[in-house]
Amino acid sequence: MGMQVSMVIDLNKCIGCQTCTAACKSLWTDEKGQEQMLWNNVETKPGRGYPKEWEEKGKKSGWKDDKLLFGGLHPDEDFGGEQPLNHDEVYFQGTEDRLVQKEPMTYGANWDEDTSSGDYPNNYHFYLPRLCNHCTKPACLEACPVRAIYKREEDGIVLVDQDKCQGTRLCNQACPYDKVYFNHIINKSQKCIFCFPRVEQGVAPACARQCPGRLRFVGYLEDQDGPIHKLVNEWKVALPLHPEFGTEPNVFYVPPVLPPAFDAAGRFSDEPRVPTEYLRYLFGSEVDQALVTIMQEMERKKEGKASELMDLLIARDWKSLFNIKDVKVAGEGVDHRPLLG
Template sequence: MDVRAQIVMVFNLDKCIGCHTCSISCKNIWTDRKGAEYMWWNNVETKPGVGYPRQWEDQERFKGGWVVDGKKLKLKAMGKGPTLANMFFQPNMPKIEDYYEPFDFDYGNLAGAKESKDQPVAEAFSQISGKKIEEIQGGPNWDDDLSGSQVYAAKDLNLKDKKVIESYDSMFMQYLPRICNHCLNPACVASCPSRALYKRGEDGIVLVDQEVCKGWRFCTSACPYKKVYFNWSTGKAEKCIFCYPRVEGGQCNACAHSCVGRIRYVGVLLYDADAVEAAALKGDAELVEAHRDVILDPRDPEVCRQAKENGISDQWLDAAAASPVYALVKEFRVALPLHPEFRTLPMAYYIPSLSPVLSTWGDTHKLLEHGMIPALETLRVPIGYLASLLSGGNHAVIEEALKKLIAIRVRMRAENLGLPADPELLADAGLDEAAAKRLYRLFTIAGYNERNVIPPQQREENDPEKRRQEGGFGILKKTRRGGK
């Protein structure tokens, strides 16, 4: 057992209101400069929809992530031979049109236009070429709030049953905020010929060494989530850095700090680096459970002992024990990885969304059960859709999480209204009274320090440069040396 620490984020999709405050706060701090105009390290997509960049989930086109080759993993994009042949050309990388042509408006024309019979306008122009744009064709969330329409929803690869968007009463939509997942088995790190990308030993954050990067862009092709970008001005790769200057001081990420809906939880997970590769080799339906098995109990004395041998401080072990992320991911099993079938073992997790509580009562509603709260089989968001998004197609994993979320809703509504509670309700969902109260608090009234448990770095105990020179850890040792 090789115990390592990872800083992790969990998103509660049931609470995201799609305000994009997180995206703007990230943009203002990290990508508000030349060459990064089209980059959104944090973006919020409307689902079902095409996403950003367009169709990023289609790995038959972009060939990101890993595939199982016999008893080992290999990058889906290319091996050693094709890597050398495509050193100066990436056939599977998204084009600027797949993101969008970054644009601004000529506001100076409003004040400086010559006298005319017509009202002056602020015309759009490209932030790359400076040329006038006759018609804007896209943006970072071009289908914002339009996923209920057949035009956008039908293009979502996760939506297998197109019948749900054929009638107004069965259409649905939700928001999906995304950052770099800082995966345990990152394809971007394994694909880089110059070894510019690395995973930090002290907190698991994946970074790009700008001094080493040669701009080959293999990382952009290999990342299945398309969260590594190419700066056209500097010729270097860039990506979400998990706000590590803030995290090192014990503060949460800018996106989490600014989140209006308080949907984000940041904390520490301990995991077994020796088990990463074996977990990634599992079948699609087994990946979520294998992913959970990699995560270790921070209260286990043997785990703590080996963690200390690896240089993990008592402060980090205490943070792992108090982590809301561990409770949501491992203890209560309600937070799930995004597209686990990509086999990168992402370290960003999502609590699946539920249908809204009904605001009116009447015979016309089809969703009435347990009072005003929809039952599992009548949820507006299809379980098959959520399974394609969050569990590699495993419906049982989604149903387990949704049952718990519904049971908490029903139980707390009954308590708040003084109604009799079904004694079997929580037990059927795998919860007891204490667990339901704890989850309810995390979902609703938990304060900043409960939602974000981030220990500050102790540089005298953790030397990141030394860790990096040792070649990373776990599967990264093999992928770096093997050049896969």
């Protein structure tokens, strides 16, 4: 068994700027047939997300009692469909003089952006960046009838071999995170590749490297000196999203700690602003202890005491976020370009 490359995303620092989304989109999915693809997206939570209601469908996919479930295809309207403009009329026919949508939008990425839940003054929201989790038990891989999906021995990155993919879309049905997309032009499934050509050069994935919030850690789970191992296995404050889906994700999240709720007199109370029940829904029951640990360490830091955890999460030096220098170059001499579609 080789190493497992991994990412920790600190939700306390995400400002929802979508720089990660744009970095990924412009690097990997600007071809025809990839319009709806956001290998990395950032959604406002609580919210329906992208594609629409993916969590509801996720419950019918992934692993349940060691059986693989196929939650159903996701029609294109779950992504919001096309949003055609009167481009031809304006630019080529000269019959109209300003760009407008031909049809009203009904959904799209960021449809719920910045929409709060709860009642004023205790309303709340936070941002959830999402990408393929490069799972240890990838449902997509198991579902593929032609073995086009594989998990690399050397770093655990999960890839769709574009030469082998037959477009059956069974991986789309099986991934509970809805992180396999379908390219209708070339009839193949495509997904996040964890920027493996960059990782092979010791460079962090574009979403992490471009993030102005310095909140994405990249490294190997097994690297005992690295921040990923410390945050996931030692401090236990970084948790997988929807662990009940059973795929054993390798992207982990530090849960958000917002200011506490106000009491009736307008003073801070002991009640959390984000209902713990909602965080349990996202990250499982281990979130309770993770929140306690984070708040205890925040207090230590406020009192001027040392806190390894807070120093890790603050990440004053951006290079401390990335620990991928020692990666072995995968498959030297192998031309990986067909993987990119």
